[in-house]
Amino acid sequence: xxxxxxxxxxxxxxxxxxxxxxxxxxxxxxxxxxxxxxxxxxxxxxxxxxxxxxxxxxxxxxxxxxxxxxxxxxxxxxxxxxxxxxxxxxxxxxxxxxxxxxxxxxxxxxxxxxxxxxxxxxxxxxxxxxxxxxxxxxxxxxxxxxxxxxxxxxxxxxxxxxxxxxxxxxxxxxxxxxxxxxxxxxxxxxxxxxxxxxxxxxxxxxxxxxxxxxxxxxxxxxxxxxxxxxxxxxxxxxxxxxxxxxxxxxxxxxxxxxxxxxxxxxxxxxxxxxxxxxxxxxxxxxxxxxxxxxxxxxxxxxxxxxxxxxxxxxxxxxxxxxxxxxxxxxxxxxxxxxxxxxxxxxxxxxxxxxxxxxxxxxxxxxxxxxxxxxxxxxxxxxxxxxxxxxxxxxxxxxxxxxxxxxxxxxxxxxxxxxxxxxx
Amino acid sequence: xxxxxxxxxxxxxxxxxxxxxxxxxxxxxxxxxxxxxxxxxxxxxxxxxxxxxxxxxxxxxxxxxxxxxxxxxxxxxxxxxxxxxxxxxxxxxxxxxxxxxxxxxxxxxxxxxxxxxxxxxxxxxxxxxxxxxxxxxxxxxxxxxxxxxxxxxxxxxxxxxxxxxxxxxxxxxxxxxxxxxxxxxxxxxxxxxxxxxxxxxxxxxxxxxxxxxxxxxxxxxxxxxxxxxxxxxxxxxxxxxxxxxxxxxxxxxxxxxxxxxxxxxxxxxxxxxxxxxxxxxxxxxxxxxxxxxxxxxxxxxxxxxxxxxxxxxxxxxxxxxxxxxxxxxxxxxxxxxxxxxxxxxxxxxxxxxxxxxxxxxxxxxxxxxxxxxxxxxxxxxxxxxxxxxxxxxxxxxxxxxxxxxxxxxxxxxxxxx
Numbered sequence: 001x002x003x004x005x006x007x008x009x010x011x012x013x014x015x016x017x018x019x020x021x022x023x024x025x026x027x028x029x030x031x032x033x034x035x036x037x038x039x040x041x042x043x044x045x046x047x048x049x050x051x052x053x054x055x056x057x058x059x060x061x062x063x064x065x066x067x068x069x070x071x072x073x074x075x076x077x078x079x080x081x082x083x084x085x086x087x088x089x090x091x092x093x094x095x096x097x098x099x100x101x102x103x104x105x106x107x108x109x110x111x112x113x114x115x116x117x118x119x120x121x122x123x124x125x126x127x128x129x130x131x132x133x134x135x136x137x138x139x140x141x142x143x144x145x146x147x148x149x150x151x152x153x154x155x156x157x158x159x160x161x162x163x164x165x166x167x168x169x170x171x172x173x174x175x176x177x178x179x180x181x182x183x184x185x186x187x188x189x190x191x192x193x194x195x196x197x198x199x200x201x202x203x204x205x206x207x208x209x210x211x212x213x214x215x216x217x218x219x220x221x222x223x224x225x226x227x228x229x230x231x232x233x234x235x236x237x238x239x240x241x242x243x244x245x246x247x248x249x250x251x252x253x254x255x256x257x258x259x260x261x262x263x264x265x266x267x268x269x270x271x272x273x274x275x276x277x278x279x280x281x282x283x284x285x286x287x288x289x290x291x292x293x294x295x296x297x298x299x300x301x302x303x304x305x306x307x308x309x310x311x312x313x314x315x316x317x318x319x320x321x322x323x324x325x326x327x328x329x330x331x332x333x334x335x336x337x338x339x340x341x342x343x344x345x346x347x348x349x350x351x352x353x354x355x356x357x358x359x360x361x362x363x364x365x366x367x368x369x370x371x372x373x374x375x376x377x378x379x380x381x382x383x384x385x386x387x388x389x390x391x392x393x394x395x396x397x398x399x400x401x402x403x404x405x406x407x408x409x410x411x412x413x414x415x416x417x418x419x420x421x422x423x
Numbered sequence: 424x425x426x427x428x429x430x431x432x433x434x435x436x437x438x439x440x441x442x443x444x445x446x447x448x449x450x451x452x453x454x455x456x457x458x459x460x461x462x463x464x465x466x467x468x469x470x471x472x473x474x475x476x477x478x479x480x481x482x483x484x485x486x487x488x489x490x491x492x493x494x495x496x497x498x499x500x501x502x503x504x505x506x507x508x509x510x511x512x513x514x515x516x517x518x519x520x521x522x523x524x525x526x527x528x529x530x531x532x533x534x535x536x537x538x539x540x541x542x543x544x545x546x547x548x549x550x551x552x553x554x555x556x557x558x559x560x561x562x563x564x565x566x567x568x569x570x571x572x573x574x575x576x577x578x579x580x581x582x583x584x585x586x587x588x589x590x591x592x593x594x595x596x597x598x599x600x601x602x603x604x605x606x607x608x609x610x611x612x613x614x615x616x617x618x619x620x621x622x623x624x625x626x627x628x629x630x631x632x633x634x635x636x637x638x639x640x641x642x643x644x645x646x647x648x649x650x651x652x653x654x655x656x657x658x659x660x661x662x663x664x665x666x667x668x669x670x671x672x673x674x675x676x677x678x679x680x681x682x683x684x685x686x687x688x689x690x691x692x693x694x695x696x697x698x699x700x701x702x703x704x705x706x707x708x709x710x711x712x713x714x715x716x717x718x719x720x721x722x723x724x725x726x727x728x729x730x731x732x733x734x735x736x737x738x739x740x741x742x743x744x745x746x747x748x749x750x751x752x753x754x755x756x757x758x759x760x761x762x763x764x765x766x767x768x769x770x771x772x773x774x775x776x777x778x779x780x781x782x783x784x785x786x787x788x789x790x791x792x793x794x795x796x797x798x799x800x801x802x803x804x805x806x807x808x809x810x811x812x813x814x815x816x817x818x819x820x821x822x823x824x825x826x827x828x829x830x831x832x833x834x835x836x837x838x839x840x
Contacts, residue, residue, distance in 0.1 A: 068686055070699060255766075256691040257666050263767070270775040270786050279790040280666050280766055281690050282721030286754055286792045312691025315724050322727050344695035356687060359669060361768040367672035368687075371679075378679040380686040387695040 068382045070345060075161060077352045077383070078108060097132065099125040100152045107160040113261075114233055115165040115299045115335060116205055122156065122166055123201055126173065127194050135186055146177050161349050164300030164308065165335045172200055204334040208400035209234060212330055213241045216295070216398045219328060224249040224292045227320070229281075230310045231261035232297020234330045236268065239295075243274055250274075252291060256281040256312045258355040258383065281312050284319045294320045298331040303413055304340040305391025305406030307331075311384045314344070317393035326395040333399045336413050344387040353381035427463045430456055431482055438489035438496065446495035446708060447642070450614045450743040453486060453499040458607045461503075461600065471599045472511035479503055484832050492759045492794075494709040494717070494746045497832070501747060502610060503603075504829040510602040613808070617741030618643055620808035622650035628737065628806075633658035633701045636734075638690070639665030639719045640674035641706025643739040647806075648704070649681050659684040661700060663693050665721060667765040667791060690721055697728045707740045709757075711750045712821055714799030714814025716740075717757055720792050726801035735803040742807050745817065747825045753796040763789035 067076060083105070103125045106112040112121055129152065135141045153170055156162065162170075176196045180189050216238045220226065226249055228235045239251060251274050255262025262278065269276050279287055294316065300308045307313065307329050317327050341347055357368035371379065391406035401412055434456050436442075443449050457479055464478045483500030490496060621643055629635070629651040635658055637644050648660060660683055664671035671687060678685045688696055697703075703725060709717040716722070716738055729736040750757060763769075766789055775787045799814035806812075812820070 257664070257669075257689055263771075266787070267772070267775060273786070275784075275786050277788040277790055278767060282666055282724065282795075283790060283792050285723035285795050286720070286758070287790060289754065310691075311689070311695060314694040315691065315728065318694060318727055318731065319724055343698050345699065348695075356664065356689060357672065361771075362669075362765070365669045365672065367669070367676055371676070375676065375679040378682060378684055379675060380684075382686050382688045382692065382696075384689070384692045384695055387692070 068380045071348070071350060071382070073346075074348055074350050077350050078159065079352055083108065095148065095151065097125075097129045097152065099128040100155065104156050104159040107156065114231070115163045116209075116233055116332070118163055119165040119169050120201055120205060123169055123173075123197050126152065127197050130190050130193050130197075133190065140182075141186060141189055142177055142180055142182075146174055149173065149177070164337050165332075168334055168337065169200065173197065204400075205332060208332040208334070209237060211400040212332065212398050213238055215403055216328065216330055217242045217245060217247075219293065219398075220247050220249060222248045225252060225290050226250070227252040227254060227287070227291045227294045227316070227325075228265070229254045229262070229294075229296060229313055229316045230256070230259070231265040232310075232330070234332075235295045235297050236265055238330060239269060239274060240272055243272065250277065252277045252279065252287050254279055254281055254284060254287075254316060257359060258351070259310070260360065261310075281315065284316060288319050288323045288325060291320070291323075291325050294325055294327045296327065296329050298329050298335065299386060300335045300337050301329070301331055301397065301406070301409050302337055302339050302341050302388075303410040304342075305394070305409055306341050307389040307391070307394060307397075307406075308341065308386055309389065311344075311387045314387045314389040314393070317389045321393045327393060328396050328398055329394050330398045333401050333412055333416065336409055338410075338413055341388050344384065348387075349385040351383035351385045353383050356381045356383050427460050430459055431485070435485060435489045438486065438493065441490065443493075445642075446493065446744055447614060447617070447741065449493055450495040450499045451611055453496050454503070454607055454611045454614060456486075457482065457500065457503045458604060458611070461507075461603055461607065464600075466597075466600060472507055475507045475599070475603065476504055479507065480832055487832060492757055494748075494757070495743055497748075498709075498743055498746055499610075499614075500832065501825045501829045502743075503607060505824060505826045506606040506610065507603050508826050508828075510599060510606060514599055514602070614741065614743050617743065617808045618646045621739050621741065621806055622646040624806055624811065625651040626654045626656065627811075628702070629656050629658055631657050634661065634699060635659070636661045636663070636693070636697060636700040636703045636725070637674070637705055638663040638671065638693070638721055638725055639668070639705075640670035640677075641739070643706045643741065644704055645674060645677055647739055648678065648683060652681065652683055659686065661686050661688055661696055663688055663690050663721070663725070665719060666690055667761075670719075690724075693725055694728045697725075697732050697734060700729075700732075700734055703729045703734055703736045705736075705738055707738050707744060708794055710738070710740045710745050710805065710817060711753070712747050712818050713749050714802065714805075714817045715750050715753070716797040716799075716802060717750075717753060717794050718797050720795045723795040723797050723801075726797045730801050736797075736801060737804045737806060738797075738802055739806050742809060742820070742824065745807070745820055745824065747821045747830055750796065753794075754792070757794065757796070759793045761791045761793055763791055766791055 103112070103121050106121065107118065112118055126149065129148070130145070133145060133148065135144055149170070153162070156166075173193075173196075176193060180192065184192065212234060220238075220242045224247075226239065228239070228251065242249065251269060253262045253266045253269070253276055255266075255278065257280070266276055266278050277287070296307070296309060296313055296316065298307045298309045298313075302308060307317075309329075320327050339347075359365040368379075394406045396403050397406055397409070399412070401416065404412065434452060437452075438449075443452065460478055460482050461475060464475055467474055479500065483497075483504075486500065487497045625647045629648075633656070635648065637660065648658075651658065660678055662671045662675045662678070662685055664687060675685045675687045705718060705722055705725070707716045707718050711717065718738070726736050728734075772787065799817075802814045804811055805814060805817060807820075809820070
């Protein structure tokens, strides 16, 4: 029995998720592969294809005044003050579930950050929502549940644009829902889905991290000076694991304004007894003379080998390359994506522009207070969250499939993508 | 002298405590101080130049030792020494010319020879021979330790004519001092107006619809961009904030006040944005003899990104920033580390500072360098008050401003004295 292809079912989703919703049907593998080519993403400002997103957006757009021309194609940053309007408008149209709502709030406030953490929190919230779900009469489980999930995803996107890891997880979930045999009862279907989600989290994230730890620890020798940038959970795990194994090494934590994530990582490392040096991104040429290895995390890796990660990673990799220091990127394979990207401008995420003018802990940096209107007219503040590191700066990518060069990423995407869709 | 001593000590204090901001201010104050030192120097009858050089070197050594990282101090000291030597040279040449003239007129008037400056002809001729002759191995070996010492030995024979020569020698010494002080005034003037001369060249490099990137704040860059704006060139500026001092905020504020479209970005976004930038324009702290640049921290990263994207990297520097020394290990020897409190809050991290490793050393180090070294191969162009130059050309400018004898300022304590 063929299931009709479900393209863009339910409410139109404001961004890339709709474009990547290609539910597989019973056809030959080749045709499947051709269909799997991702259509171009819906851009935020594209009136013809997805411009409805702007009109349907429940949050008021912040004034266009301070938006950088170059980034008009990206949705502006949402901050916590817009929460009341979010609540009132959004839940008129969609059903509310407390777990998903909570996760959305955490994204909006910035409490939850990091690809793995966000993905796990989202999937667990979906598990709860699925458990509490009951099929309304006259509707099939698969269709209705898919549209509900689509609604939840729209809400999360309103809070904060999805990361690549979350996008891949949602694709997985929707494909699982679509493959549910129609003979299952509702409770059986729900249990199957919840256990699938558990298996996904366990295999693709938790176990994958353990495999990565083991691989990466072989690359750390006694006497090494390891450099890391920002705060990546995988890199932190690697450093602590290698320390437990008894290896003697020093860590250099490089940090940058405005996120200052490195300070949190620094505290966690020093508490465990690692010897650390802390510096900010500009001083990277100064410290790179003594560094032997650079470990970086990634939000996603694209099919042309470009690493999409926290803004500033590209600079670190470039300087390391100039000083001939090997750069190891540690990333689970579920974060790989078929997209290709050449620069950091075509696709990115905008952060809060006002975060730039203030420095936490430095009251003397208040030059941008009290600007006149004329000054404000000419000044734009740009706070990017991600950047794209070219593949030539990367020496090796450590994944749960082993240590691969950046050129092998499309191979993994192609050969192993089907594997997890079919588990 | 007591007056100058007080001035010198005061300036030394300011240098040691890093109270003076910026190489232009430092250079100007150094030049003014040396001017007072020169005007207070007591000039002997012979070797005026040597006396001046000695007193300037004495003060200069101490100034450089107070703040070795502020290269502008050493540059100005060496410029002044070069001025002294040059003025001495030109006076001697003039005296030589006078000598030739008097030699011709000697045939006419023998009786006037005693009163004529040509009486000191032997001394002058010997002195000028030493200053005017090109360096050869023999002269270099003879001139150890001080080339100004040679006139001393050659004029010892002329001491018998001391009294008659004293009048014209003192007038010569006054002339030397006067000339030197005039030249130092010109130097101070040059230092003050270097921004205008550099800004004049802005129109040659900025055309329409350009995007310019800069990092931190530099007055030279500000004047440069405003000069281009005056000439109605339309361009936008990306300013990277330049942690940990965040001077980029100041520059952005200044630029928007003058009506320029400015975007303030974080340092981490430089690599992301540089593909859309046409030119990177930055200021420098010092330019070394090989064309390398001592620049505010973060500029090496920007220069590497600019090279990768084939964006021209232009450095603006006044001529008082050109240092005749070659950099050896500049990241360490020509760098200063600032307070860690600019990066970490001591209160928040006080518990981390107590943890000890097995040998009791602290586990947490914080590194906060002030400067970065940019190698000459990453710089596309230097724009100075004398025009635009390639990094490979900078060593030639040194010959214009400095003498080879002044590169090492420490006085030798061996036999030469």
